[in-house]
Amino acid sequence: MKPQTFLSRLSLFIFWLLTGLPVLAQGYVTLHEECDFRGKSYILEAGTYRLYQMKIGNDKLSSIQVPAGFRVTLYEDDYFRGRTQTFSSTVNCLDSTWNDNASSIVVENTTIQQTNPNEYVVFYNDCYNRGFSRSLRPGIYKGADLGELKNNISSFSIFGNLRVRVYTSSEEASGYFNNFDITQNCLDRNFNDRISSLVIEYKPYNSQTETGSFGDDGSVLFFTDCNYKGNALRLLPGRYDGQELGLFRNSIASLQVPAGMQIRIYKDDNFSGISTTLSGDNSCLGFDWKNRIGSVMVEDRGGFGGNSNNQPQVQNVTLYTDANYRGQSAVLLPGTYANMQLADGFPEKALSSVQIPAGYRVVLYDQPNLRGKSYTLTASRSSFSLSSWNDRAMSIAVYRN
Numbered sequence: 001m002k003p004q005t006f007l008s009r010l011s012l013f014i015f016w017l018l019t020g021l022p023v024l025a026q027g028y029v030t031l032h033e034e035c036d037f038r039g040k041s042y043i044l045e046a047g048t049y050r051l052y053q054m055k056i057g058n059d060k061l062s063s064i065q066v067p068a069g070f071r072v073t074l075y076e077d078d079y080f081r082g083r084t085q086t087f088s089s090t091v092n093c094l095d096s097t098w099n100d101n102a103s104s105i106v107v108e109n110t111t112i113q114q115t116n117p118n119e120y121v122v123f124y125n126d127c128y129n130r131g132f133s134r135s136l137r138p139g140i141y142k143g144a145d146l147g148e149l150k151n152n153i154s155s156f157s158i159f160g161n162l163r164v165r166v167y168t169s170s171e172e173a174s175g176y177f178n179n180f181d182i183t184q185n186c187l188d189r190n191f192n193d194r195i196s197s198l199v200i201e202y203k204p205y206n207s208q209t210e211t212g213s214f215g216d217d218g219s220v221l222f223f224t225d226c227n228y229k230g231n232a233l234r235l236l237p238g239r240y241d242g243q244e245l246g247l248f249r250n251s252i253a254s255l256q257v258p259a260g261m262q263i264r265i266y267k268d269d270n271f272s273g274i275s276t277t278l279s280g281d282n283s284c285l286g287f288d289w290k291n292r293i294g295s296v297m298v299e300d301r302g303g304f305g306g307n308s309n310n311q312p313q314v315q316n317v318t319l320y321t322d323a324n325y326r327g328q329s330a331v332l333l334p335g336t337y338a339n340m341q342l343a344d345g346f347p348e349k350a351l352s353s354v355q356i357p358a359g360y361r362v363v364l365y366d367q368p369n370l371r372g373k374s375y376t377l378t379a380s381r382s383s384f385s386l387s388s389w390n391d392r393a394m395s396i397a398v399y400r401n
Contacts, residue, residue: 029070044107071107072087072108073087074087074098082103085098119138121136125152127154127192134148151195164179167195171197235298242295245294264296264297265293320352321351328350336397336398340394351389352390363376
């Protein structure tokens, strides 16, 4: 690689600032064979790339464009071995120790994205959804983050458009991994009790099989590519600023809005500046809005399904300290909570009413660690006055059928 003069490097850098920044808004990393983002270029999505999978070839990498929320780890040898270095920002020219010296690469999406409240994965330490359980939303979970689940997962249930990436030889969620797109009732011996870290991410939306299947819960669906393709994000009615949109900020190209719903989109991150209102599908946003949405408001205009009294459908199990769904509250995902402090800090012996969505089951226990007498609920209770369970629960289990 011939060294560049200071002036030529400066001019190329200015050119990149003027023309290359839009690339950084995309959901992929761009590799270049020469410094200053010149020569042949290739894009890599999140994943692991051994020597035979590297589009750029062996020992040819010289510069990298890394968008916000991504991390790139270079390995000197194939099979993710040898000397290694990680980059979380763009590098216009690798130093002499790495220029033309990479033989395998790991690309990670480190952004925890805002998700539909009903999109998560429930992990169990026994097969067939039994034993200790814990729900996790999209994000990166290293060994320390998994706690009791580290090397102790035997089955899991996926709810939503999610994918689970598991690592058996790394607690840092790096290196070789396997993807699971569907629920696993009992992992085989290669993974059972061997998962040391994991990543939960959105899987690409398949317009051939999924078009029209969204919206049953009154959500709007956003896509990173035109024609309802690419990664998808469901949002229920609410306000979502730039930080809450995560990787989808300035990366939305098409969207689907069910009847009765309406969205207001803003170019700024905090619901200010130029905005417009949309109340229908858009297969490819125009130049003014494509990849330029910084914040979103999703509104139910009263025409979407719902129940007969126009009250919102219950979406999550919610505990309350007072009757009639009042007082201090806590929202729980499926899981087992050995004490009430683990249940989002809900007070001990203070449960007086509970909201339970259809398809959920809640079991109350009058002793910690899911012991003592139990009481099973499959529907909301505005009061426990007709039972002996008011202000009695000391641990709780939430199941989704």
